[in-house]
Amino acid sequence: MAEIDALYQALILEHNRNPRRHRILEPCTHHASGRNPVCGDQVDLYLRLDGEVVEDAAFQGEGCAISTASASLMVELAPGRSVAELRALFAVFEAVLHGRCAPDEVDMEALAPLAGVRYFPGRLGCAVLPWQTLLRALPPMDV
Amino acid sequence: MSAVEQSVAVATRLDPHALRRDFPILAREVHGRPLVYLDNAASTQKPQAVIDAELNCYRRYYANVHRGVHTLSQESTAAFEGARGRVRRFLNAPSEQEIVFVRGTTEAINLVAHSFVAPRVKPGDEIVVTHMEHHSNIVPWQLLCERTGAVLRVVPITDAGEFTVADVEAALTPRTRFLSLVHVSNVLGTVNPVREIVAAAKAHGVPVLVDGAQATPHMPVDVQALDADFYAFSGHKVYGPTGIGALYGRYDLLAEMTPYQGGGDMIRSVSFAGTEYADPPARFEAGTPHIAGAIGFGAAVDYLMEVGLERIAAHEAELVAHAAEAVAAVPGVRLIGAPRQRAGAVSFVMKEAHPHDIATILDQQGIAIRAGHHCTEPLMERYGVPATARASFGLYNTREEVDALVEGLHKVNRLFGLGT
Structure with missing residues (x-):
């Protein structure tokens, strides 16, 4: 049985209480709004890109502890990363959440405290909402 | 005492x-604990009597209803129409012909919007709802307004989550063609003074639909006492199956209405020169209905009437x-x-x-x-x-x-x- 403490780890609760970079970013080069119509969670994501590299990131929004902490962790780790790196990290994060690989098989980096969400299928949407919003904010991938 | x-x-x-x-x-x-089910406004659990009614239908006498000469069809028809009778009794409707089986409250409201209200409104006419409606009693009217040019007016509510008869009357104008309101709020639990509101609307010549999805599980409902023109509710919220519900409509109004969907079971005669529609309620029940669902629905309202x-x-x-x-x-x-x-x-x-x-x-x-x-x-x-x-x-x-x-x-x- 999944323990509730696996979901609400201390770091998640702390990010929920004190979300990082929780503001409008001005000026920004990229912005997107995301909304989960099921629960009403809402996130506005702001990015300043220098070429392919995120120079700065911030978010605003209203949501549950999981979506807020996920957004906070995301904008905290994003600056200095390339768009490709962020896409790759999200792919790892999603693979863990959907049970395609175990958290200890991959490097989730700063997202590791969110690994417990995989035991709570009803909450996967909360964890990925900020990341889906990030992908929408980014320029489309070259194929 | x-x-x-x-x-x-x-x-x-x-x-x-x-x-x-x-x-x-x-x-x-x-999760290792006894289930504490407190999500009944979304849907209710089913008593054995409902489960048995559906199961027995499939195990013992299932066949398509109406016009069947063989035994199973006759037994299915009797059980299906018997369920209509149980729903009639549950609402104290005057006649079984006033009970239309639908998929649920949502379909009932859409049916009334389509077949009763839409033909009666002109651009600038008004439909009134309240601020505490479920999306199912908002969106069908918005769709109707888009199609017809009618305007949706909303009765405001207080912080306590209430509105009064006077608040509703204030929203009625000479252009009001219909009032559709919720009996009990699915969020606030507010029980609205529906009987008084219906009386006030009628005094203004405005027909009324009452969304009874959240009232029927919790209290006796008497559509004659309420004097509502239409009353809608869902089977799955009264401990019955999903995919089945009922619309009560005053017979004289149903009789004037055009069909909601076309198909089998809703016609008197079909030719390429023209088709004659069946009388209510069959006119609004195109296609093979949810037979076992309706029978389970009948068992559910029976169960409620038995408990009291x-x-x-x-x-x-x-x-x-x-x-x-x-x-x-x-x-x-x-x-x-x-x-x-x-x-x-x-x-x-x-x-x-x-x-x-x-x-x-x-x-x-x-x-x-x-x-x-x-x-x-x-x-x-x-x-x-x-x-x-x-x-x-x-x-x-x-x-x-x-x-x-x-x-x-x-x-x-x-x-x-x-x-x-």
């Missing part, structure tokens, strides 16, 4: 612990009042709305935890509640919240379950750092 009167009162009091044995699912555990709607209402009134008081007393909790007449539901938010976090933490203790906007986004906006947590009750819920909910909310506070 004399000793005899008292013992009669006790004897007729509903015993939820005894009734729980009728509902097999209530014996299960969730008055007894259910009395038991639940006590339970909901206790829940509202006990939940409000948990530190950090704010109830949404404070209606004087409440049935079924208590909605709340917590200072420290989002409704979805509350619902997840409660689920881990076996307690099922709902978190979200409950298909009432305008109402959420009215209260300035993106979502609420909602505990909603049924005839099988107990005081101990309310206490488990309260204990669960204390756990939410402990986890989120507000020690209580």
Whole structure:
């Protein structure tokens, strides 16, 4: 049985209480709004890109502890990363959440405290909402 | 009260612990804890009588209904039409011909919008709803307004989550063509003064639909006493199957209405020169209906009438009042709305935890509640919240379950750092 403490780890609760970079970013080069119509969670994501590299990131929004902490962790780790790196990290994060690989098989980096969400299928949407919003904010991938 | 009167009162009091044995699912555990099911406003669990009715239909006599000469078809038709009779009795409708089987409340409202209201409105005419409607009693009217150029007007509500007859009257104008309102709010639990509102609307010559999805599980409903032109409700919210519900409509109005969908079963005769429609209710029941569902639906309303709607209402009134008081007393909790007449539901938010976090933490203790906007986004906006947590009750819920909910909310506070 999944323990509730696996979901609400201390770091998640702390990010929920004190979300990082929780503001409008001005000026920004990229912005997107995301909304989960099921629960009403809402996130506005702001990015300043220098070429392919995120120079700065911030978010605003209203949501549950999981979506807020996920957004906070995301904008905290994003600056200095390339768009490709962020896409790759999200792919790892999603693979863990959907049970395609175990958290200890991959490097989730700063997202590791969110690994417990995989035991709570009803909450996967909360964890990925900020990341889906990030992908929408980014320029489309070259194929 | 004399000793005899008292013992009669006790004897007729509903015993939820005894009734729980009728509902097999209530014996299960969730996350190692006994299930505490407090999501009845979303859907109710099914008693054995309903499960058996559907099962027996498929096991013993199932066939397509109407026009069948063979035995199974005749037995199925008798059971299907028997269910219509049970629903008629449940609503105290004058005639079985006034009971239209539909998929649920949503379809009933869409049917009335399409077949009764749309042909009667011109651009600039007005449809009135209230601020506490479910999306199912908003969107069909918005669609109608888009098609016809009619205008949707909204009766405001107070912070307590109420509106008065005068508030409704104030929204009625010479251009009002229809009023559609909820009997009991699925979020606030508000019981609206429907009888008085219908009377006021009729005095203005405005026909009325009452959305009874959240009223029918909790109290006796008498469509003749309410004098509603249309009354809609869903089977799955009265302990029956999903995918089946009923629209009550006054026969003279149904008789004037054009079909909702075309197909088999709704015609008198078909030729390429022209088709003649069947009389109500068949006119509105195109295609093979949800036969076993309707039979289960009939068993469900029978079950409620057997238990007694008055007894259910009395038991639940006590339970909901206790829940509202006990939940409000948990530190950090704010109830949404404070209606004087409440049935079924208590909605709340917590200072420290989002409704979805509350619902997840409660689920881990076996307690099922709902978190979200409950298909009432305008109402959420009215209260300035993106979502609420909602505990909603049924005839099988107990005081101990309310206490488990309260204990669960204390756990939410402990986890989120507000020690209580």
